Amino acid sequence: MLHMRAVCPVDHTDQVLAVLKEHPGVTHVVLLRGAAIDPAGDVVEADVAREATDEVVGALCAMGIDRAGGVTLEQIDTALSDAADRAEEAAPGEGADAVVWEELISRTGEESRLNVTFQAFLSIACLLAAVGVVTNSPVTIVGAMVVGPEFGPLAALAVGTVLRRWDLVRRAAAALAIGFPVAMVITFGAAVVGSYTGLFDRDMVLAAHQVDFVFQVGPFSLIVALLAGAAGMLSMTSAKSAALVGVFISVTTVPAAGYAAIAAVLGEWAICGYSVLQLAVNLVGIVVAAALVLALRNRRGRTRAVGRPLSNG
Structure with missing residues (x-):
């Protein structure tokens, strides 16, 4: 899995949360309101199955989050979580075969x-x-x-x-x-x-x-x-x-x-x-x-x- 952090303007936060919560390949969604200083805004974090990452990042970039704020991705070496296991099973395809184009x-x-x-x-x-x-x-x-x-x-x-x-x-x-x-x-x-x-x-x-x-x-x-x-x-x-x-x-x-x-x-x-x-x-x-x-x-x-x-x- 990959850990994703999005710094987004306050008026985009609800849209970002909706995308993350609706996607079956996303779990461990965290919201930190007002935590971002430069650029100012909210911080949204989530763990994303590798095979779902490109789709999720694409949706965030379509909102302009990459221009108004920022999206970062980090590899997760170990995830001990039933929710993470369910997200990987629900995401289409295999993680090893997935291409994360932005990465x-x-x-x-x-x-x-x-x-x-x-x-x-x-x-x-x-x-x-x-x-x-x-x-x-x-x-x-x-x-x-x-x-x-x-x-x-x-x-x-x-x-x-x-x-x-x-x-x-x-x-x-x-x-x-x-x-x-x-x-x-x-x-x-x-x-x-x-x-x-x-x-x-x-x-x-x-x-x-x-x-x-x-x-x-x-x-x-x-x-x-x-x-x-x-x-x-x-x-x-x-x-x-x-x-x-x-x-x-x-x-x-x-x-x-x-x-x-x-x-x-x-x-x-x-x-x-x-x-x-x-x-x-x-x-x-x-x-x-x-x-x-x-x-x-x-x-x-x-x-x-x-x-x-x-x-x-």
Whole structure:
């Protein structure tokens, strides 16, 4: 279940209460009159079955509560309540299959921002991948996959494309188009220093056959990317968020970027080119599969989700 809190103008409170009390998927309705200070108004709280959340939030947004006040959602890990059990049983569908569109847009919008934290994680991941290439360590390569934050913008591209949220598409595209080149330049610089100080040499890298899979582009590169994109979007649109870790360690986006930087330092332009191609294949495959999965999900509430711009905060 999700815990919902709505800050609403006093003249909308009765309408909000009516929506919540009439919906079978809502329980534990609480009213705090005059509790909201900025913006001023009443606070209404309730626990909502996940499969009913999109419908309830849509009704509140149709009243303009999101503009005049605000609606927030929080995941409930444990609910010991017969009333909550009845609400989940009464709500149509299964909670794991329900898509909360506003939650999805908010989450992908936040994770697609190009900021210092995103760039730092992506650069560190590329550096880890470069170390894995130099030391012939698949384990380090896997570590780089987990650290890489690139799935956020990739998921945002899919969500923005399906819902026609071009502001989200622009933000995600900028994060990827700037983030990866910057990370690769940083990795290139570190590799130059490492090469000149004798940390590694050409023969050492070319003998590292255990990590050759990073730049070896083939049909399975696309297949794995498609499967990872599908699994990732299913994870983000359901309650199965733990599956995202498997997505991170199944694609060679960050490792390919790191290998391209190392190959460029060594003058191995063929390997560098294949690594960049591997990166492109994985990026495109993930976005295409994620968008297809999202398009096939229940699209309730799409009209409401299309119009609201993302916060710049």
